[in-house]
Amino acid sequence: MIPDAIRQQLRQKLGAQIDNIHSVSGGSINRAAKLTLSDGTSCFLKWNTSADPDMFVKEKRGLKLLAGADTKLRIPSTLAVGKTTDDTGYLAMEYISEGRSIDHSAEDFGRQLAALHKHQAKKYGLNHNNYIGKLPQSNQQHKEWIDFFINERMEPQLRMASDAHKLGSETIAHFKAMYKQLPDIFPEEPASLLHGDLWGGNYFYDNQGRATIFDPAVYYGHREIELAFTHLFGGFSRCFYRAYKEAYPLQSGLKHRKDIYNLYPLLVHTNLFGGSYARQVQTIVSRF
Incomplete structure (x- = not known):
């Protein structure tokens, strides 16, 4: 084998x-x-x-x-x-054996992720590129989050999807319109250390109920994009989010922004798998 x-x-x-x-x-x-x-x-x-x-x-x-x-x-x-x-x-x-959550496991996980996000840098990005799944992830550093989000997250994936004819010109036009509105949408936050690919399949609790995370796509970014990602495929527990917010309060309105952040993983999935992911992307950006 x-x-x-x-x-x-x-x-x-x-x-x-x-x-x-x-x-x-x-x-x-x-x-x-x-x-x-x-x-x-x-x-x-x-x-x-x-x-x-x-x-x-x-x-x-x-x-x-x-x-x-x-x-x-x-x-x-x-x-x-x-x-x-x-x-x-x-x-x-x-090798870490998968266990199950115990009392306070989810709360501890939320506080620990908040602690991770308190590790910050002066610029968004990283000093090297890496991968999300098997796709290249560009981490060229920017002083402004919106510049990083557009140029290092949206545009590389959008070009890939367009070249493969998975997304058409009308959808691309909606992206361009969305870009102009981002300064009024995204709140300012420092560049936080992110796992980068944090969904339910990339963590579990070990035999002591301790959160174990793996398969990262690390960079320094807006912490809201990480939290939005946790909601994409079903979400984490309420205890997790409550403990996170207590440890590191969020600005109001994330629920109205999370679909925009999740365009990144949805574009990645569009390029990897196509199908319904492309339709989700089209539905979100059609608002703009």
Whole structure:
């Protein structure tokens, strides 16, 4: 199941043989497995033959940034990253067993995410580009959030969707009209450290009920875009949002802005999967 070249590299990098391989979910783009090693430890391995192998290098950097914020969120440590001669990229990480929430788990998660967002920078973006899913994510830095949102989030995805004929000229015209209204829509906020791809599939609670986050697309951005993203595929618990707001109060009106923020992940999903995601994008921007 695991390419022999990856097995050989892992033996060298981990200093142990692979005794057992158990296939697990790797999400929508990667293959993944739980490995039991000859030294008795386990690790989580994911690999991809069709994506840029640099994707996993950037993921490692993102996990390191999140861990460095020291927020009490559990961030899996990385054990090995690399690629084979045929450009199959892979990432081996600490294996964390999924548990369940216990008393105060959701509240703790909300407070810990607020603590993450209190790590701030002078500019929006990051000193390197990375990926969201398997798509490139441009993080060129800007002093103003609106400039970053338009030029590094909307436009690259919009061009990709237009070139693939997934969105037409009328929809693009609505985007241009929306851009002109953004100064009256987005409130000012400092550039916060964001996970960048925080939805229900990219976190769980471990055996101690501690929130564990993974698969990041890290950058410094407006914290409302992160909170909007958490609502996109069903939302998190009320306790989570209440604790977040108590720890780091929000400006009023996010519920009226969240659809605009969520154009970014919806455009990403349009480019990855098409279909209903393109229709959601069209519905939102048709208001402008």
